[in-house]
Amino acid sequence: MSKVQETISEMAKDLYAVGAIDKITMKKFDIKSLSPVPNYTGKQISSIRNKLGFSQAVFAAYLNVSDRAVKKLEHGDSKPRGATLKLLSIVDRKGIEVII
DSSP, X not given: OOHHXXXXXXXXXXXXXXXXXXXXXXXXXXXXXXXXXXXXXXXXXXXXHHHHTOOHHHHHHHHTSOHHHHHHHXXXXXXXXXXXXXXXXXXXXXXXXXXX
């Protein structure tokens, strides 16, 4: 999150705390402050896995998918979605340690 986004988020929390904005508006601020999740190519997924030094089977276990799913992702036969996409993004940005 950028410094500007952090400032706006803090201001929204303060406004909510004093009753200047309602819960629905606060939820909108919370949603907008989430980091966008990038789309990953097969090559990028393979690169993330290789940086970690994991086999497809081990990487699959961390992502809670099958090794066949990782193979399909890396070959571009399928695209990561939902929780798998979010986990890839987290691992890419923060490292594997944050999900173990």
